[in-house]
Amino acid sequence: MAVSEKVLSARKLPGGAEPAERRLTARLWFPVSLVLIIVGWEVAVRVTQVNSVLVPTPLSVVQSLWRGLAQTGPASFYPHFWRTLQEVLLGFGGGVVIGLLLGGLVAISPTAQAIIRPYIVMIEAVPKIAIAPLMVVWLGFGIESKVALAVLVTFFPIFVNTVSGMRSVPAERLELMRSLRAGRALTIRLVIVPSALPFIFAGLEIAAVYAVIAAIVSEFVSGQMGLGVLILQANFRLDIATVFAILILLGLMGIGMTKLIELARKRIVFWDGN
């Protein structure tokens, strides 16, 4: 198509490298620097005689990771990883559902807004993480208290973004619907909800990160299983290499969720620029 060709050719700026080349160089920076940092780290620990128990070398971290993944039994990472993932996903799912429902309600109903909003603001002022011990008292040492905290923590970004997304629909879109004599329900379905989707996806990405934080902190407080528990145990044993190995797993869990959400966003909110 003529139009898109024009756009593409306009991007080629004179006097610089071709964009494809430049993108390739930019993409190489990260792996190259990462390898340099890891090698530097390994060398620094070996040369400077720091206590290699306290500061493990990258090699020993990889060994711990491999050991945890390769073996079965109580020291294996899998059951713990699975448990934490369960807490994260259940908490995330619950928080998203409640956040969308309450957010939608508050956005479309002034009455709901008047009733719910003050409580939300009150709860929002309390650091949710501080409720973790209370959750244990109410819900026990099992998975319930962890999921509950994750729900509570993920709920807020979803709620806030749903409300502000549905509230910040460009006025001319609403005017268009008004000029077509569209009813409230139809305007919500055809214009308000789709307009809010970019906001909601931004909320989902924040919520995913929060969910992992909530799960780990609750496990610190009262866990019997999970990667948070493993971190504590390894820490007590001064097995710092294992701590690092689990941090890597947690990072991968976070990246995995963020990538999935991003993928969904690109498919669903395809019209939104970024």
Added chain:
Amino acid sequence: MADLVTRTPVVSARGLSKVYGTRTGTPVVALADVSFDVAEGEFVSILGPSGCGKSTLLRIVAGLTGETGGTVDINAAGAGPGTDVGLMFQQAVLLPWRTVEQNVALPGIVAGRRFRDVRPRARALIEMVGLDGFAEKYPGELSGGMQQRAALARSLLQDPRLLLLDEPFGALDAMTRDQMNLEVERVRQQTGKTILLVTHSIAEAVFLSDRIIVMTGRPGTIREIVDVTLPRPRELEVTGSADFGAYTNQIRQLLDRPE
């Protein structure tokens, strides 16, 4: 044009006024005692400087804003947006998640019809405004002028008796604007629609209109209504003619003349 006025007017405004309250407490009179008719099949432009209340006037006719005083009748059935009125704004206001044909079909969907029933008409209109091949593209893939073409097609979907155009080409560059004016002139010829246009471009008003309501502000009042008797159909060449120049001069003098 005298015979046009004798028919039942499509729009009939009598003594319209609009007063806005402001923060400082002093009310602003946006419109004062505005009366005019638009006859069936007539093209009328409302022309004036910014702030003369011309957009407010159109919004009252469209039923998007309430009037403070006076009455406006559309088909003698009362003002209000609906299937009898097609509306085009300064911006195209296409929904970015709907394809061009889905956007053009929107008034039908809102009226409770199914997309597959409205689609053939949407397609025909898309072709009429010169967007063939773009029906399944998204608005983000269209230029500003193409988006306004889609908006024009959308405003025609329910075959309204009256088209209201609120500075629809103000955001376009001069050449695209000329093209769009030709497009509107062509649509008018093909459909015989009654059209009320708000603009601040003298040339655009003269090129398109049968009559021009020249307004001055504030408060927004009608300075004069000018009949334009240039022969139809009009092509862009008419803008170079002596008659065309005479009209634009006459209107410019009306606008420049102090109260």
